[in-house]
């Protein structure tokens with residue numbers, strides 16, 4: 001595909017890195033410029049709260065490429081450079097060093113930023129956030145030898161870092177506002193399962209509490225909650241959610257969820273501008289609403305689709321988001337989407353106490369989301385098949401582990 005077109009990708013993360021690979025993989029021969037605020041080549045973030053944080057090295061580099069690949073494939077790298085504005089009428093972006101770059105097609109995949117705590121003492125050394133390689137290295141070093149660690153926030157990052165801190169021998173307290181951890185994404189039953197898992201590994205939960213401040217002079221020494229509690233802390237990990245980095249977009253291009261409005265081909269309202277990954281608010285045809293998905297697999301898929309769209313092609317969009325986590329000896333895969341406030345009674349197949357089970361969220365006899373923990377014989381594929389096909393199924397059939405899931409799906413699809 002010989003062309004003198006210039007494709008610019010802003011955001012050298014999971015989605016941006018995948019997009020440039022796809023562009024070259026699909027034979028695009030024009031100029032590609034990848035602009036990234038971090039000084040690293042695109043890398044994967046999941047190990048930052050798991051293996052890498054525990055000091056077990058980098059275990060996840062399959063999907064991204066090394067320097068030689070970028071050189072060989074003539075991808076111009078502008079790393080350590082931040083795009084500061086986009087001038088869509090001129091097809092041009094400005095970088096923070098005031099240089100400009102023209103584009104024919106522009107993909108923006110700028111990811112998310114951790115939400116910051118805005119309470120007294122939040123600036124104290126010892127209060128950590130986790131998004132980048134450097135954050136993970138700083139936190140890993142701080143955890144080594146820290147007697148008391150307080151995790152603020154009982155979501156995925158909070159629980160994964162709690163597990164890593166336990167592996168490093170720290171005493172760990174998790175503070176969160178819900179009745180159980182993960183309440184917003186899993187509901188109370190599965191949230192309760194994860195609470196029990198962590199308690200078995202020695203984590204203490206302080207739930208139904210909000211952090212109101214941090215004590216310390218030159219360094220954090222304790223965390224204070226709004227009900228008068230105070231918890232000693234040598235290290236604090238704040239995992240209180242993320243906000244999409246959408247500063248390069250006009251307000252009119254944003255959706256109600258704060259992301260960038262795109263269709264399932266990652267096209268924004270501007271035919272020459274695309275958005276992918278954490279920032280993309282996609283009109284999801286399966287759920288009949290916009291979803292903004294902050295997961296690894298979503299960034300990979302979006303990056304691939306956006307690249308195809310830049311080439312004027314249409315590719316398949318998987319409407320069932322996929323997510324995974326590893327904590328202690330529990331590996332979980334999850335697919336689909338639930339509003340946990342309204343779907344709090346999942347069907348369980350298997351044994352929660354044995355840490356081997358599937359869970360399904362069913363609305364009007366249709367599976368809208370499902371997960372498994374350590375049930376690798378059956379895995380997530382039949383769950384995804386059920387979600388995508390929208391076939392009707394009853395709870396008793398799902399719970400009956402004497403009939404293999406794949407067989408059940410096949411029977412129902414006939």
Ligand SMILES: Cc1cc2nc3c(=O)[nH]c(=O)nc-3n(C[C@H](O)[C@H](O)[C@H](O)COP(=O)(O)OP(=O)(O)OC[C@H]3O[C@@H](n4cnc5c(N)ncnc54)[C@H](O)[C@@H]3O)c2cc1C
Nearest residue numbers: 011013014015037045046082083111277278294295296299
């Ligand atoms: C610690 C951690 C653990 C995770 N674990 C899991 C997990 O177990 N499972 C899972 O499914 N997901 C996990 N995720 C989520 C997953 O990593 C993200 O959803 C994914 O990285 C999003 O990809 P992205 O390309 O949209 O953004 P990112 O990978 O964040 O990349 C965005 C890049 O854009 C850069 N950027 C921002 N603004 C500009 C600008 N103006 N100019 C230039 N560059 C800019 C940023 O510096 C960043 O490098 C985890 C995330 C974190 C932080």
